[in-house]
Amino acid sequence: xxxxxxxxxxxxxxxxxxxxxxxxxxxxxxxxxxxxxxxxxxxxxxxxxxxxxxxxxxxxxxxxxxxxxxxxxxxxxxxxxxxxxxxxxxxxxxxxxxxxxxxxxxxxxxxxxxxxxxxxxxxxxxxxxxxxxxxxxxxxxxxxxxxxxxxxxxxxxxxxxxxxxxxxxxxxxxxxxxxxxxxxxxxxxxxxxxxxxxxxxxxxxxxxxxxxxxxxxxxxxxx
Amino acid sequence: xxxxxxxxxxxxxxxxxxxxxxxxxxxxxxxxxxxxxxxxxxxxxxxxxxxxxxxxxxxxxxxxxxxxxxxxxxxxxxxxxxxxxxxxxxxxxxxxxxxxxxxxxxxxxxxxxxxxxxxxxxxxxxxxxxxxxxxxxxxxxxxxxxxxxxxxxxxxxxxxxxxxxxxxxxxxxxxxxxxxxxxxxxxxxxxxxxxxxxxxxxxxxxxxxxxxxxxxxxxxxxxxxxxxxxxxxxxxxxxxxxxxxxxxxxxxxxxxxxxxxxxxxxxxxxxxxxxxxxxxxxxxxxxxxxxxxxxx
Ligand SMILES: [Zn+2]
Numbered sequence: 094x095x096x097x098x099x100x101x102x103x104x105x106x107x108x109x110x111x112x113x114x115x116x117x118x119x120x121x122x123x124x125x126x127x128x129x130x131x132x133x134x135x136x137x138x139x140x141x142x143x144x145x146x147x148x149x150x151x152x153x154x155x156x157x158x159x160x161x162x163x164x165x166x167x168x169x170x171x172x173x174x175x176x177x178x179x180x181x182x183x184x185x186x187x188x189x190x191x192x193x194x195x196x197x198x199x200x201x202x203x204x205x206x207x208x209x210x211x212x213x214x215x216x217x218x219x220x221x222x223x224x225x226x227x228x229x230x231x232x233x234x235x236x237x238x239x240x241x242x243x244x245x246x247x248x249x250x251x252x253x254x255x256x257x258x259x260x261x262x263x264x265x266x267x268x269x270x271x272x273x274x275x276x277x278x279x280x281x282x283x284x285x286x287x288x289x290x291x292x293x294x295x296x297x298x299x300x301x302x303x304x305x306x307x308x309x310x311x312x313x314x315x316x
Numbered sequence: 317x318x319x320x321x322x323x324x325x326x327x328x329x330x331x332x333x334x335x336x337x338x339x340x341x342x343x344x345x346x347x348x349x350x351x352x353x354x355x356x357x358x359x360x361x362x363x364x365x366x367x368x369x370x371x372x373x374x375x376x377x378x379x380x381x382x383x384x385x386x387x388x389x390x391x392x393x394x395x396x397x398x399x400x401x402x403x404x405x406x407x408x409x410x411x412x413x414x415x416x417x418x419x420x421x422x423x424x425x426x427x428x429x430x431x432x433x434x435x436x437x438x439x440x441x442x443x444x445x446x447x448x449x450x451x452x453x454x455x456x457x458x459x460x461x462x463x464x465x466x467x468x469x470x471x472x473x474x475x476x477x478x479x480x481x482x483x484x485x486x487x488x489x490x491x492x493x494x495x496x497x498x499x500x501x502x503x504x505x506x507x508x509x510x511x512x513x514x515x516x517x518x519x520x521x522x523x524x525x526x527x528x529x530x531x532x533x534x535x536x537x538x539x540x541x542x543x544x545x546x547x548x549x550x551x552x553x554x555x556x557x558x559x560x561x562x563x564x565x566x567x568x569x570x571x572x573x574x575x576x577x578x579x580x581x582x583x584x585x586x587x588x589x590x591x592x593x594x595x596x597x598x599x600x601x602x603x604x605x606x607x608x609x610x611x612x
Contacts, residue, residue: 131410138415139577197363199370199414231375 098152099173103141106166111140119174127190130178134171134194138201141166158212159272160241164205171205176212188218195222203229204237211244219244224253227260235264239271246273255282258307262289268303278310317561321543322346322568323422323451323483323503323530326384327365327373333533333540334380340544344383346572347373348422348451351391353535359403366407370414385572387421387451388412395435396427405438412446418575419443421451422483425462428455433469440473449479449574451501454489456508463489467496481528481571484509490518494526499571503532504542512542512549519555524562528571 104112118133119125125133143165146153150161161169175194179187191213195206207226210219223245226238238245239261245254254277261268268274286307293300319342326334326347337345347369356362369386377384388411390404411417420443425432443450452470455462463482470480477497485493485500486509493500502518503509510518515529531542539545543564550560572578 132413135410135413138413143579197367197410199367199416200375201415203371231371233375 095156096173096177098156099158099169100177102146102149102152103166103170103173107141107170114140115170119178125178125181127182127193130174130190131194131197133174134198134202134205137167137170137174138199141170143167159243160208163241164208165201167201168205168208171202172209172212175206175209179213187214188222191219192222195226200231200234203231203234207234207237207242207244210238211242211247216244217248220248220250220253223249227253227257232264235260236266236270239266241270241272243272245271246277251277251279251281255279255285258282259285259289262286262301262303262307265301268307274307275310276313278307278312280312283308283312317341317547317564318343319543319547319564320344320346320568321530321540322481322528322572323348323501323532324540325350325532325534326377326540327368328352328535329533329540331376331380334377334382337540338380338382340541342382342543344385344569345377346385346387346418346451346568348387348419348453349389349391350422350453350534351393355394355397356400359400359407362400362404363407366411370411370416374416385416385418385578386414387419388414388417389421389423389439389451390435391422392424392426392432392436392453392455395432396429398431401431401435405435408439408442409446412442412448415577417448418572418577419449419451419481420446422453423450424452424466424482425455426453428458428462428465433465436469437473440469440475443479444473444475447575449481449571450475452480452482452498454482454484456484459484459486460488460492463492467492467498470496470498478526479574483530484532486510487514487518490522490527494522499526499528499567501528501530503530504546505532505538506542507537512546515546516549516553516555519550519559519563520553524559524567526567527563528567529563530568 115133118129146161146164146169153161182190191206195203198206210216210223213219223238226234229235239257245257258268258271261271286304290300290304321342324345324347349366349369366388374384388408390401395401412420420439423436423439440450452466454466466482470477481499481501482493483501484503490500502515504512504515529543529546531540532538533540547560547564569578
């Protein structure tokens, strides 16, 4: 994935001061150490604003980057940094480097790491991290992996993907936001969703409307 | 009335506390990093603590409509522990960069040892470099001398005293602190430190300029509702609403806004509470009816 359009869009929206700060910290993306990258990644939180990209994200959607309309400017900057920087690191250090950024981030940093996963080279190696993130209890972080993110449907094994869908139902997230869900529906997922509906009824609680939506989708083949 | 409790260790408190605080009008808090009641044996446990301050605890607070900020630092007690102190100092620059970190703290003196002095000075220097305010803990034992030494260290560091809040003051120390140009914090704490009635008397005598109150509630016998209780005591003693609002809100906001990281306070005073965004299992809500407020 070419990070250039991301970086240009980001740099157009920050002050001259902050552009210099970034250039000092991450001199061409090639030469940044993991420590420098981490400092820049964290520091972007208060230097780049919280406004959402909205329509500005159209240019990114054309490149196949999903969900960027809901990113804020810090997320954009962080995704751009990570995509540009990761390939400069030794191959065998890359998975750990991404996981470090995730584990040591505050929750907005974690959101940005998850948003970038599908755009990173050889994304399947980040399955353990995505599965781990799917277990978080912090709503925004869970939404970052579950919603408008191409990664889960493309790469998560059935077990993790089904858990993610169930969790989205529990949390009350709109499951239409799970990218690629229709293609991942299986007999097992239907059964899990049906059991959940039974549990709710038995407890005298309402059944989320999204259960009917998932049950209306045809089963594909189990992977 | 909006209330800002600028010193409260929520990691040690329950969701009942959060509920009571929100009901009493507390919309923003600062949680200083401090010691956890027993010594830590690894630098890694400090790092996980810092991460919970910028992560899980901030999320927990948000579910009760409360903005959670923190201060990051090496506390004076554990500055005396050579197996962790140097390692924690190495972590500080990155955690001071976190967007919800609004000061270096709480730092200062406990036993007033040479190690405490060394790490206190080093952290004052870090605060200057990171352009962050400083929240200073003052000792329980030999307090007056501790405050004098604190102020001497602040002066020597070259930091503008307006960027420094010296906390846990009492009748014996408030003048020293105010005369230095630093802010004077008061922790309203059952049994020790300061109580509501004495605080009312201090405000009558010294006014409101650079004076703040907080609960300093933690894992000991303490009360996270002490700030609203003190405001109520001020009201029944006949202090004006303007005075009350300055103590409740304007002063702590003015102090921590120097970090330029309190931006949320201008936009929304009360995070929209949406507890539906939780699930069963190990979440904060366990099966009870969620509170849902429209987002504003
Ligand atoms: Zn404290």
